[in-house]
Amino acid sequence: MSGIGMVKIDYTFRKPTFIEVCMDASKTLSPNSGPHIPNEPRPPTERKAVFTTSSGIPLPAYLNPPTEAPELLSRLGAPGAYPFTRGVQPTMYRGRLWTMRQYAGYATAEESNRRYRYLLDHGQTGLSVAFDLPTQIGYDSDDPLAHGEVGRVGVAISSLDDMAILFRGIPLDKVSTSMTINAPASILLAMYIAVARRQGVDPRQLRGTIQNDILKEYIARGTYIFPPTPSMRLITDVFSYCQREVPHWNTISISGYHIREAGSTAVQELAFTLADAIAYVEAALTAGLDIDDFAGQLSFFFNAHNNFFEEIAKFRAARRMWAGIMRQRFGAKKPASWMMRFHTQTGGSTLTAQQPENNIVRVALQALAAVMGGTQSLHTNSMDEALWLPTEKSVRVALRTQQIIAHESGVADSIDPLAGSYLIEYLTDELERQAQAYLDKIAGMGGALKAIQQGFIQGEIQESAYQYQCAVERGEQTIVGVNAFQVAEPVELERQSIDPAIEQSQVARLLDFKGQRDPQQVSALLSHLETAAQGSDNLMPLFIDLVEHGLTLGEICTVLRRAWGEYQPPASL
Numbered sequence: 218m219s220g221i222g223m224v225k226i227d228y229t230f231r232k233p234t235f236i237e238v239c240m241d242a243s244k245t246l247s248p249n250s251g252p253h254i255p256n257e258p259r260p261p262t263e264r265k266a267v268f269t270t271s272s273g274i275p276l277p278a279y280l281n282p283p284t285e286a287p288e289l290l291s292r293l294g295a296p297g298a299y300p301f302t303r304g305v306q307p308t309m310y311r312g313r314l315w316t317m318r319q320y321a322g323y324a325t326a327e328e329s330n331r332r333y334r335y336l337l338d339h340g341q342t343g344l345s346v347a348f349d350l351p352t353q354i355g356y357d358s359d360d361p362l363a364h365g366e367v368g369r370v371g372v373a374i375s376s377l378d379d380m381a382i383l384f385r386g387i388p389l390d391k392v393s394t395s396m397t398i399n400a401p402a403s404i405l406l407a408m409y410i411a412v413a414r415r416q417g418v419d420p421r422q423l424r425g426t427i428q429n430d431i432l433k434e435y436i437a438r439g440t441y442i443f444p445p446t447p448s449m450r451l452i453t454d455v456f457s458y459c460q461r462e463v464p465h466w467n468t469i470s471i472s473g474y475h476i477r478e479a480g481s482t483a484v485q486e487l488a489f490t491l492a493d494a495i496a497y498v499e500a501a502l503t504a505g506l507d508i509d510d511f512a513g514q515l516s517f518f519f520n521a522h523n524n525f526f527e528e529i530a531k532f533r534a535a536r537r538m539w540a541g542i543m544r545q546r547f548g549a550k551k552p553a554s555w556m557m558r559f560h561t562q563t564g565g566s567t568l569t570a571q572q573p574e575n576n577i578v579r580v581a582l583q584a585l586a587a588v589m590g591g592t593q594s595l596h597t598n599s600m601d602e603a604l605w606l607p608t609e610k611s612v613r614v615a616l617r618t619q620q621i622i623a624h625e626s627g628v629a630d631s632i633d634p635l636a637g638s639y640l641i642e643y644l645t646d647e648l649e650r651q652a653q654a655y656l657d658k659i660a661g662m663g664g665a666l667k668a669i670q671q672g673f674i675q676g677e678i679q680e681s682a683y684q685y686q687c688a689v690e691r692g693e694q695t696i697v698g699v700n701a702f703q704v705a706e707p708v709e710l711e712r713q714s715i716d717p718a719i720e721q722s723q724v725a726r727l728l729d730f731k732g733q734r735d736p737q738q739v740s741a742l743l744s745h746l747e748t749a750a751q752g753s754d755n756l757m758p759l760f761i762d763l764v765e766h767g768l769t770l771g772e773i774c775t776v777l778r779r780a781w782g783e784y785q786p787p788a789s790l
């Protein structure tokens with residue numbers, strides 16, 4: 218059985234526990250009550266002894282709508298309790314702020330390492346790695362197909378030495394790292410684990426996330442390599458290996474972000490992301506994993522766009538739907554398995570090259586929606602990203618946007634502050650209803666993979682993107698500075714550019730690295746990999762061994778391409 222079909226989610230399996238705080242700020246949920254996220258340390262106390270407004274008015278942790286029907290209260294639940302409409306932690310940001318995780322990476326490992334240190338020095342609390350296009354599709358920097366793309370949209374990583382330089386001077390047991398990598402995700406994770414070992418760090422101490430979401434690559438992004446069956450094997454291998462050896466690592470970040478960037482609506486982003494998530498859970502169960510052994514380390518990645526209230530409602534609906542799916546569809550028993558934990562990035566597709574300073578305002582509104590929707594970590598885009606790679610100044614402004622929201626706005630001092638708003642609750646319910654209709658349709662098609670193979674999901678996104686663009690061109694949808702309120706002035710911003718010599722130096726270093734290896738040993742290791750690829754054993758231990766013995770990303774992927782072939786999208790697309 219694929220998908221959740223017509224299962225009706227019942228949120229009232231227990232009587233929720235509510236704290237009637239009214240106007241007494243001291244009556245908050247205990248920070249030690251309720252379930253918590255295994256990957257996130259629980260704050261021993263709230264951030265402040267007392268939370269007040271600037272006028273000294275006490276702020277309760279949260280309020281329940283006093284006049285609403287009991288059905289609404291059961292659908293809301295309490296913060297940190299099923300169905301998690303109000304957030305996955307009982308204290309939310311009163312206990313610990315979200316992780317400020319700016320996506321960064323460009324040129325060489327040395328250049329990106331400097332940018333990471335800059336961000337950490339300016340208050341960033343987690344790292345997020347952007348890889349260049351050759352790395353994303355499994356080619357070394359010296360491959361002819363990589364020419365002209367090395368270090369352009371992210372950092373070039375071909376070998377374990379590159380990965381070691383990327384994190385030089387950054388203790389991997391002290392930071393959490395997110396890596397946006399999909400088709401070769403298991404190999405990059407193997408490199409990260411190997412670097413940790415070089416640092417003397419026990420992999421069981423590592424915290425972070427690897428995107429590892431191949432279905433959305435088939436749907437919206439295109440950086441796939443292998444067909445679905447071996448791709449899903451690699452994903453479930455990561456699930457299984459990390460459950461045993463890297464227990465605090467989030468083994469996948471199921472991404473709605475790129476679905477939205479491709480032109481979907483908020484409803485489609487929610488529905489298609491959940492459909493993909495259901496497919497991953499089913500694949501893991503088919504591989505013999507127990508639901509409660511891996512579900513707590515699944516994570517999600519959403520977009521934040523400009524429609525403020527819809528975005529807040531989307532995040533609330535997503536948590537509630539996932540809790541119901543995991544508990545009732547899959548029978549998960551642990552509260553940690555019911556929780557949807559997610560990272561949010563502000564909408565890249567909403568940024569404009571015209572009047573780029575306006576993007577600061579767009580990003581601030583989007584970030585505020587993500588925070589009020591209860592995100593666990595957040596990336597804020599830089600104002601110049603529609604033009605070129607962001608400069609240090611624009612990156613700092615983007616980070617400061619989060620810090621102002623966190624420390625000056627007061628929105629982090631109350632949990633789910635818009636709960637009970639007629640509009641918010643209506644939108645939350647309506648997004649859930651419409652997303653469920655999509656899930657039912659996808660289930661009837663045989664699940665997410667079948668829907669992708671038939672081109673259904675891609676077609677829905679393409680139609681939405683087309684209709685939106687038509688609305689912009691007709692003037693029905695206003696984009697400030699683009700189809701309204703234009704000005705004729707040159708863009709006067711500092712520019713970040715990539716020196717062409719970067720590629721030359723990266724290739725030269727890689728060739729030198731390869732030249733120092735024993736050719737016979739390399740050949741023997743590659744032969745061993747080809748045999749293993751045809752078998753069924755978990756490949757993660759082998760990948761770690763291979764990169765520690767000097768094999769490169771491209772060499773490993775070349776063997777896997779030969780063994781498994783490459784994915785071909787549906788002919789209709």
